[in-house]
Amino acid sequence: MKQFSLCxxxxxxxxxxxCPVLTKNSMDNGSxxxxxxxxxxxxxxxxxxxxxxxxxxxxxxxxxxxxxxDVDKTTGKAEATARPAILSSVGGKTWxxxxxxxxxxxxxxYYIFELRxxxxxxxxxxxxxxxxxxxxxxxxxxxxxxxxxxxxxSIFDPSETTTYRK
Numbered sequence: 001m002k003q004f005s006l007c008x009x010x011x012x013x014x015x016x017x018x019c020p021v022l023t024k025n026s027m028d029n030g031s032x033x034x035x036x037x038x039x040x041x042x043x044x045x046x047x048x049x050x051x052x053x054x055x056x057x058x059x060x061x062x063x064x065x066x067x068x069x070d071v072d073k074t075t076g077k078a079e080a081t082a083r084p085a086i087l088s089s090v091g092g093k094t095w096x097x098x099x100x101x102x103x104x105x106x107x108x109x110y111y112i113f114e115l116r117x118x119x120x121x122x123x124x125x126x127x128x129x130x131x132x133x134x135x136x137x138x139x140x141x142x143x144x145x146x147x148x149x150x151x152x153x154s155i156f157d158p159s160e161t162t163t164y165r166k
Contacts, residue, residue, distance in 0.1 A: 019111075019130050020111050020113065020128060020157065021111070021127070021130055022106055022107065022110070022130075022135060023097075023109050023112060023136075023137050024108075024110075024135055024136055024137070025110065025139050026097035026099075026110045026139065026142075027086075027090065027112070027142040027146070028064075028143070029062070029065075029086065030062055030065045030087060030088065031063075031087075031088045031089045031090075032094050032095075033063060033064065034059050034063075034064060034065070035117075037117075037121075038059075038066070038123075039057050039058055039066070040166055041054055041057075041071065041166065042054065042056075042057060042165065042166055043055075043166075044163070044164055045163045045164070053070070054070075055068050055071060056068070056069040056071055056078040064087040064088065065086055065087075066086070066087065067083075068084070068085045068098060069082045084098075084099045085097065085098040085099065086098075088143075091147045093146075095112060095146065096112070096113045096115045096125060098110065098111050107135065109135065112127075112128055112142070113126055113127050114126040118163075121165060122163065122165045122166070123163075123164050124162065125161070125162050125164065126156045126160070127156065127157050127160030127161065128156060129155060129156065129157040129160075130157070132145070133145055
């Protein structure tokens with residue numbers, strides 16, 4: 001009975017908290033240049049300003065591409081494998097599509113965030129609400145949705161806005 005209660009609690013938390021939108025496709029192959037300030041080690045901050053997880057961003061081989069390495073909390077070293085990330089420009093804004101491999105919690109695909117520069121040492125990632133864009137949406141459909149909603153702040157989930165600092 002205790003295990004059932006824990007499973008039910010986990011399902012309820014996921015249903016209430018949600019996740020940022022996940023799509024099968026990225027919106028393009030990199031239509032925005034990687035700005036010179038973006039590569040480097042970035043740490044995610046919690047709501048109290050304390051460091052949670054860190055990531056190393058390296059410029060990829062093609063325009064608008066990044067490699068995102070998770071940094072081990074204990075050693076401070078970047079993991080050996082990277083997740084691809086793609087910078088796109090839609091509606092005068094910069095968007096980040098970051099690849100997520102399939103796991104127990106979600107399907108394989110791309111999480112889509114608006115990248116908001118605060119300074120050369122700080123940026124925000126604002127996640128679009130879950131289910132705002134269909135998982136099967138084509139790149140053209142994703143771009144059309146973002147273009148149509150470029151000034152609509154209600155598409156973002158406030159609980160999915162994260163601050164990163166160098």
